[in-house]
Amino acid sequence: MQVIHHIEELRAVLKGVRAKQPGFTIGFVPTMGFLHQGHASLLQQARKQCDFVVLSIFVNPLQFGPNEDFDRYPRNEARDLELAEEEGTDVVFCPSTVEMYPKPVRTKISLSIITEQLCGASRPGHFDGVAVIVTKLFQIIQPDAAFFGLKDVQQVAVIKQLVDDLNMPLQIVPCPIVREQDGLAMSSRNVYLQPEERRQALALSSALKLAEQRINEAADVLLADELKQMIRTHIAQMPLAEIEYVEIVTYPELEPVSRLQRSISGEIVIALAARFGKTRLIDNTIILLSK
Amino acid sequence: MQVIHHIEELRAVLKGVRAKQPGFTIGFVPTMGFLHQGHASLLQQARKQCDFVVLSIFVNPLQFGPNEDFDRYPRNEARDLELAEEEGTDVVFCPSTVEMYPKPVRTKISLSIITEQLCGASRPGHFDGVAVIVTKLFQIIQPDAAFFGLKDVQQVAVIKQLVDDLNMPLQIVPCPIVREQDGLAMSSRNVYLQPEERRQALALSSALKLAEQRINEAADVLLADELKQMIRTHIAQMPLAEIEYVEIVTYPELEPVSRLQRSISGEIVIALAARFGKTRLIDNTIILLSK
Numbered sequence A, B: 001m002q003v004i005h006h007i008e009e010l011r012a013v014l015k016g017v018r019a020k021q022p023g024f025t026i027g028f029v030p031t032m033g034f035l036h037q038g039h040a041s042l043l044q045q046a047r048k049q050c051d052f053v054v055l056s057i058f059v060n061p062l063q064f065g066p067n068e069d070f071d072r073y074p075r076n077e078a079r080d081l082e083l084a085e086e087e088g089t090d091v092v093f094c095p096s097t098v099e100m101y102p103k104p105v106r107t108k109i110s111l112s113i114i115t116e117q118l119c120g121a122s123r124p125g126h127f128d129g130v131a132v133i134v135t136k137l138f139q140i141i142q143p144d145a146a147f148f149g150l151k152d153v154q155q156v157a158v159i160k161q162l163v164d165d166l167n168m169p170l171q172i173v174p175c176p177i178v179r180e181q182d183g184l185a186m187s188s189r190n191v192y193l194q195p196e197e198r199r200q201a202l203a204l205s206s207a208l209k210l211a212e213q214r215i216n217e218a219a220d221v222l223l224a225d226e227l228k229q230m231i232r233t234h235i236a237q238m239p240l241a242e243i244e245y246v247e248i249v250t251y252p253e254l255e256p257v258s259r260l261q262r263s264i265s266g267e268i269v270i271a272l273a274a275r276f277g278k279t280r281l282i283d284n285t286i287i288l289l290s291k
Helices: A006-018 A037-049 A076-087 A120-121 A126-141 A150-165 A188-192 A195-201 A202-217 A225-234 B007-020 B039-049 B076-088 B118-122 B126-141 B150-165 B188-192 B195-200 B202-217 B224-236
Strands: A002-004 A024-033 A052-057 A091-093 A107-111 A147-149 A169-177 A241-251 A267-276 A277-288 B002-004 B026-031 B050-059 B089-091 B107-110 B146-151 B171-175 B241-249 B267-276 B281-288
Touching: A002 A006, A006 A052, A006 A091, A006 A126, A024 A037, A024 B241, A037 A052, A037 A076, A037 A147, A037 A169, A052 A076, A052 A126, A052 B241, A091 A107, A091 A126, A091 A195, A107 A126, A107 A150, A107 B150, A120 A126, A120 A150, A120 A241, A120 A267, A120 B118, A120 B126, A126 A150, A126 A277, A147 A150, A150 A169, A150 A267, A150 B039, A150 B107, A188 A195, A188 A277, A195 A202, A195 A267, A195 B281, A202 A225, A202 A267, A202 A277, A202 B007, A225 A241, A225 A267, A267 B171, B002 B007, B007 B089, B007 B126, B026 B039, B039 B050, B039 B076, B039 B146, B039 B171, B050 B076, B050 B126, B076 B089, B107 B150, B118 B150, B118 B267, B126 B195, B126 B224, B146 B150, B150 B267, B150 B281, B188 B281, B195 B202, B195 B267, B202 B224, B202 B281, B224 B241, B224 B267
Parallel strands: A002 A091, A024 A052, A024 A147, A052 A091, A147 A169, B002 B089, B026 B050, B026 B146, B050 B089, B146 B171
Antiparallel strands: A107 B107, A241 A267, A267 A277, B241 B267, B267 B281
8 A cells, every 4th residue: 555645646656557557447535534434435335346446635624614623623644544554445645735735726616506505504615625625636536436425415416516517537436324333423523522422412313213214104295394393303302412404305416305205206315413512413314205 | 530529429539549549648629619720720739749639619608798799609610620620630529518518507616816807807707617618628538738829818827727726637738829910819709800890900919019019128117007008098099999908917827017127037918808899809918027
């Protein structure tokens, strides 16, 4: 496994790989590091699907708001490299901030509609920052496929739209959420949680489970508002929970849904965000309504 | 020479070219058609520098404002293909609007600062539209180099910035303005000019020539405002001329210059736009001040 810090070195290595093995496919897993089993599952999927696997580790300042946790975002490069090696990664790209942003970026990429609700509403500019870094990394690595976890379902939707709108020549592969034994969705930010916050945070995944059951048992139409209220009530039982949003939208367009019925073709996603203490967590579940 | 209308067909052809001849370089000349000797010079430069030359012809609706000339923009595909063939083009890509924009584009690319003056000021959204189509074409064709005429000097600057900010893996090659015998910068829009407008439009290139002389003769510092006024006065002698702007900025950053002196390192550009009747023309000259 090679660890590379500079763009030009990475380009040279990948050029060499492509020249030696024409037709070799490159799988790419972009991350902000502090890797967990969710990231491992992305590396495994990339390994399964591609000949060469590139992991990037870069905490992207552009996607953090001024009052967000950029400075305290957890980092542990040594452990990350161990996990990457265990998963058979070929190259880890760990650029510095100045390597990725040598000058102030004057190019802004913004996606309308799809960034206007869910996390986009409470994190203005977040997805603009994601779009820029992902585009930069795609241009540097030129992967055949890139792998993203569905915990950040809006991120997956935004990147699919970006790739589609701009004809980027790669496949976006969304991968299932990986959960702890007790249901908590894996996240680098879980490390922030105090024990009691950690316990109460289980209400997020259990609320989604409840909602899924309710949908499966429903004979007829369900109103999205009722379902959202049920989820809110369930989470609100936890005194430390501060709900930011609970939304039901189509996937991957993220357009509002008001009535859930079998006649809806395609998938919907129930997505939510809540704070426990200072820690903001998100979770979601994608449901295929039509049978 | 192959003429291709569909993205997937073009990708397949280019994939074949790359597979057969590893290391083959692809040169790309994006145009809106109605080709003239300016475009021919871009194709010649591409031919000189690259192994395989792709020309695109696409009148991009996204870069025209609601009151601009999208509908009446001149088109002549048969003549364009002849010229392309004469210049040894390998592939001409002529997509339909629906091929390039099958769905409304939700991705907006905007560049700050560099689009705020010159043509950017009078054509809001123009360079956003240019950025999107150029990015799409770059992603489809994945050229090693792309060739742009310096008549649209702000376009060159914007695309350089875009490519730089987003780490796009290609070289942007700016090519000199090609002029008619009498000095008028070649443009597809020159065909709009009535004979008397055509005659008076010569004031643009002659004003730039005058300014260059003035700079060359200057012993010491020149004030940009004085030079701009000299240019305006010269053009205003033509009763049909309606000046839109005359600006002096650094190249390629396009930052304002107030004093021209030899100690300025790098290049400056004197850029102008004016209408003759209904036809908007632009012209410019790039000058190296330091000696």
